[in-house]
Structure formats: structure tokens, C-alpha cells
Amino acid sequence: MSHRKEILTAAGTLACAIGIGFVMQSGDAANSRYGSDATAIAVSPANAPVLLQGEAMLEVEGITLTSAGVQGVSELPVFDDPVKTVAAPSSRLPAPDVPERAPSPDCQVSATADVAEAAMVDLVLSAPCLPNERVTVHHSGMMFTETTSANGKMTAKVPALDKDAVFVMAFSNGDGAVAQASVDTLALFNRVVLQWKGDSGFQIHAREFGAGYGDKGHVWSGADGKADSIINGETGFLTQHGDMSAPDPLLAEVYSFPIAANTSFGTVELSVEAEVTPGNCGQEIEAQSLELRSDSIRTQDLILSVPDCDAIGNFLVLNNLLQDLKVAGN
Incomplete structure (x- = not known):
């Protein structure tokens, strides 16, 4: 079946009420990233509570731990005893089945x-x-x-x-x-975190200095990272966190870019994509971003309505949830 090549802007809901670019790409387009035609599907706004409210932060005596606010991060004390x-x-979430042990x-x-x-x-x-x-x-x-x-x-x-x-x-x-x-070397890096719960299908995509999908400078979970390039500061790198086999796991991806070591000049384009899967089709999905820039963290909460299950294999592409990195070479 052939598809018309067209892209339609649609709406999502952000807790901080910013504008966001949003398109729908077909599963065929995803295969070559997406070199084939794409069918546009409108996605309606959703009104739902913010991310991960069932996983409250801990109250720890002697430490102030809060979700990072838009204006910055609370200073944390240095402990004599680590x-x-x-x-x-x-936890509100079901615990995994564990055999009884002595x-x-x-x-x-x-x-x-x-x-x-x-x-x-x-x-x-x-x-x-x-x-x-x-x-x-x-x-x-x-x-x-x-x-x-x-x-x-x-x-x-x-x-x-x-x-x-x-x-x-x-x-x-x-x-x-x-x-x-x-961590004295933290100032040498910019970092972006995307986190969510369960099988939501989210991914961070970073396209460094004009790289297209599938090019050397396209950094995402499906790309082959080269350790020497990462160590030498020639490229950013992505890490994944969380146990997918746990019940309703909390998961995260983190993109790190070496601002101090990099000699390139230009822009790192950042986007968030969500694949339509059997686990999320027809549902509302939620994510939260944390962007570490110059010793402060900016957070945003995202809520989306995923198309019905006949759209499985397609991708929702959010171009403006994450702020692009402007890099002035060193």
C-alpha cells in the first residue's frame, strides 16, 4: 500500500504550557529513518496529571532532595560519611515475584x-x-x-x-x-534527561552539526557508539537507565555532550520520539525532560495521546520539547 508524503503539525500538552512541534511519521519511514513516504496522523491534546506522581521523592534526614525546578537546582550538602x-x-507499584529465602x-x-x-x-x-x-x-x-x-x-x-x-x-x-x-568534571558537559514509566516507546535523538538520520553524527539508542570518539570529546553519547523487566519500571535516557573538549562549531538538534507500540497504542503517555545547562536544570512535563493500534510502527516526533545545543568550538 502506498502512502502520500505529508507531515501534519499536531498538539501535545506540556505542563509548563510551551509551544511544541509535533509530527507523525509512518513505520515505513522509520525503517530507513526514514527514507520512505510518511502518512500524517493528527494527535489530540490530552489533559492528565503530570509524570510519575506515584513515585514520590524520599524524605531523607539531613538532605533536601526535590525535583529540579525551572530556575535551578537546590544545593546539596557534602557528607563527611559517604x-x-x-x-x-x-511503592504504589506491584513488586516483582520473589521466592522466599532464608x-x-x-x-x-x-x-x-x-x-x-x-x-x-x-x-x-x-x-x-x-x-x-x-x-x-x-x-x-x-x-x-x-x-x-x-x-x-x-x-x-x-x-x-x-x-x-x-x-x-x-x-x-x-x-x-x-x-x-x-564530580568536578561535570562543568565540562551539557546533559539532557528524558524519563518515563513503562512501555511508552520514548527515545532521545541528537543530530550533531547538521547530521541527518542514520549519519555518523546521529546519536540515539539504536546507533553504534565509538568509544574513542566519546573519550576524545568528538561526539556526544547516550546512556540508558532502568530495568525493563521490572513491573512498571521507571526508565530514563541521558544524552551528554562534551562542551569543553569539542572543537566543532554549530548546533546539536535534539528531538524526542515515541514509537506507537502494542504497549502504548490508544493510551495517554507521559514523560519528563531535565536539561542541565550551566549548573542549572530546566524541567518540562509532557502528556500525549497515542493514536489507536492501527498506527503501530509509526513514530510521534516532538521537535521542540528539548532545546537545541548551540556549540561554540574551543
Whole structure:
């Protein structure tokens, strides 16, 4: 069946009420990114509550943790002791099925955070009494779900969003831990976070310095990243966070661009796309963006109505949810 090539602007709902570019592309177009014809489908606005309201931030004694506001990020204290133990509220989401196990003689929950390359942080959580358990990681407004191993361990490499980075890891039974790291290299990077819940089909796409879809400078989850280019600061890179196998997981993608090391001049075009899948067709889907620029974080909440299931394989393309990066070469 042939399709007419046309693009139709449609509307989405943003909690902060900004204008947004929005198009619908066909599944055929997605295959070559999309070199074939596209059929336009209008998407109606949705009126729904903001993202992730069932996953409240934790109240941790001695730390102020809030979702990052539009005007900036609250300063977080530096701890003398990098490991703290905290209590968390019960999760509203169903816990994974876990076989009964005998209690471990060592039930202490602890966590460490070590600074890695590219302003990343290596998290290690140890919870011997909580094997195969859902745990939610919180950091400066970013949230994602992980699952401990059979030994109660969890490791994750997370992009820092604050120089004095605090990471809260919370279990649904009220146990948890906090780890802190000082990330001096954070000022060398701009970062954009997109986060959502469940099978919403969201993706970040960065097209660096005029790159088209599928070109070398097109950075997204389906692209092959080259480690040497990333290390040398020649390109941005994308990381994915969250355990897709967990029930109703919180998931996130983070695009990082090395503003200090890069010598190119121009624009990095940023867009958000959502594939229409059997898991989201005919539903309202929600996402939140966090944009780290010059030591401040700007957040936006997005709510969309996905077309019915006869549109499976198509993509919703949001061109103006994320602000493009203007890069002046060094």
C-alpha cells in the first residue's frame, strides 16, 4: 500500500504550557529513518496529571532532595560519611515475584558512589537480605528502576547532574541507602534527561552539526557508539537507565555532550520520539525532560495521546520539547 508524503503539525500538552512541534511519521519511514513516504496522523491534546506522581521523592534526614525546578537546582550538602541509611515510603507499584529465602545473617543495606570518566558515577548497592528486589534510584530529579541480583547487589553507571551528587536508592519495604560523590568534571558537559514509566516507546535523538538520520553524527539508542570518539570529546553519547523487566519500571535516557573538549562549531538538534507500540497504542503517555545547562536544570512535563493500534510502527516526533545545543568550538 502506498502512502502520500505529508507531515501534519499536531498538539501535545506540556505542563509548563510551551509551544511544541509535533509530527507523525509512518513505520515505513522509520525503517530507513526514514527514507520512505510518511502518512500524517493528527494527535489530540490530552489533559492528565503530570509524570510519575506515584513515585514520590524520599524524605531523607539531613538532605533536601526535590525535583529540579525551572530556575535551578537546590544545593546539596557534602557528607563527611559517604554512606547513609534511610527509610523510604512503600511503592504504589506491584513488586516483582520473589521466592522466599532464608534471612541473611548480614542485613545491612549500604551504597557507594565512585567518580568515573565523562562525569559519570559508578554506584554499588549492597543489600544481602533483599535479593531480586525492585529498587528505585533517585538523583537530582532523575528516577529509574533497577533490580538487585540474587546476592542482593546492584551496580549502575549514572551520569551526574550535580557537582555534589547525591544518589538515593530506595526499596519498597522502606529500606534504602544514600551515596554521595563530588564530580568536578561535570562543568565540562551539557546533559539532557528524558524519563518515563513503562512501555511508552520514548527515545532521545541528537543530530550533531547538521547530521541527518542514520549519519555518523546521529546519536540515539539504536546507533553504534565509538568509544574513542566519546573519550576524545568528538561526539556526544547516550546512556540508558532502568530495568525493563521490572513491573512498571521507571526508565530514563541521558544524552551528554562534551562542551569543553569539542572543537566543532554549530548546533546539536535534539528531538524526542515515541514509537506507537502494542504497549502504548490508544493510551495517554507521559514523560519528563531535565536539561542541565550551566549548573542549572530546566524541567518540562509532557502528556500525549497515542493514536489507536492501527498506527503501530509509526513514530510521534516532538521537535521542540528539548532545546537545541548551540556549540561554540574551543
